[in-house]
Amino acid sequence: MAKQTILGRITQLAKANIHAILDSAEDPQKMLDQMIRDYTTNIAEAESAIAQTIGNLRLAEDDHREDIQAAQTWGQKALAASNNAEEFRAQNDTASADKFDNLAKVAIQRQMDAERSAKTAEPAIASQTEIVEKLKTGLEAMKRKRTELVNKRDELVARAKSAQAQSQIQDAVKSIDIMDPTSELSRFEEKIRREEARVRGQQELAASSLDAQFEQLEDLGEQTEVEARLAALKAGETQPQGELDS
CATH class of the missing domain: 1.10.287 (Helix Hairpins)
Structure with missing residues (x-):
């Protein structure tokens, strides 16, 4: 070189x-x-x-x-x-x-x-x-x-x-952006909301069933009263006036 x-x-x-x-x-x-x-x-x-x-x-x-x-x-x-x-x-x-x-x-x-x-x-x-x-x-x-x-x-x-x-x-x-519907946190939150909604639905359904049962009891009680009075009429019994007015 x-x-x-x-x-x-x-x-x-x-x-x-x-x-x-x-x-x-x-x-x-x-x-x-x-x-x-x-x-x-x-x-x-x-x-x-x-x-x-x-x-x-x-x-x-x-x-x-x-x-x-x-x-x-x-x-x-x-x-x-x-x-x-x-x-x-x-x-x-x-x-x-x-x-x-x-x-x-x-x-x-x-x-x-x-x-x-x-x-x-x-x-x-x-x-x-x-x-x-x-x-x-x-x-x-x-x-x-x-x-x-x-x-x-x-x-x-x-x-x-x-x-x-x-x-x-x-x-x-x-x-973890909660405003992003595609984020993991958002999807997890949506899953929880759906589960909460399902529970509320079950609660409403259970409450509805309970009300129906109480209504059935009330209907049964009224029917029992009707049957009792009918039996009394047939027996020749009269109901006191005070009771009718009450």
């Missing part, structure tokens, strides 16, 4: 409009779950790639420091050789002086090579440093996005559970 590819992917994911994606999703929770998995995978891959990029940058920085130190060292050696050459020249030892001048030239050449190497590495190090900073920034943005996704997913799950609980409560309330 190239650094530009990593940077491009991180930038794309870090700038992703989560709300727009969710608005177009048929099942937001499933979409969130998939996005969380994708972000988790990409974060792990990005962390590995960034770690490698940082490692390469640190190696380049180490080489750059070594080149600078080498240039300084060769510069010091060139100076020492040149000083030695001048000392021998002062002693009219031309051969030794030339020898140390040649050593000074070699040291200077080595110094220049180290300086060129260090200078050549500086643009690459600067570029790598910029890339690493962008990768770090993008990675942190991805982590924040993932946290946002997790929070959004948890919020949706909580809202779904709350909606389900409210629906169950509404169903329970509806089942």
Whole structure:
């Protein structure tokens, strides 16, 4: 995976409009779950790639420091050789002086090579440093996005559970709504009313039967009186006037 590819992917994911994606999703929770998995995978891959990029940058920085130190060292050696050459020249030892001048030239050449190497590495190090900073920034943005996704997913799950609980409560309330003729309580009340009406009917029927019995008794008593008086008439008995008038 190239650094530009990593940077491009991180930038794309870090700038992703989560709300727009969710608005177009048929099942937001499933979409969130998939996005969380994708972000988790990409974060792990990005962390590995960034770690490698940082490692390469640190190696380049180490080489750059070594080149600078080498240039300084060769510069010091060139100076020492040149000083030695001048000392021998002062002693009219031309051969030794030339020898140390040649050593000074070699040291200077080595110094220049180290300086060129260090200078050549500086643009690459600067570029790598910029890339690493962008990768770090993008990675942190991805982590924040993932946290946002997790929070959004948890919020949706909580809202779904709350909606389900409210629906169950509404169903329970509806089942005991006394104004609803289809509710359980209403049907139970109607059953009781019908039973009460049946009992009243039985009571009325029983009362009617009792009245009829009393009427029969009254009729029987009157008939008995008629029979008694008839028997008295036949026996030649007369009823006292007072009794007739009473």
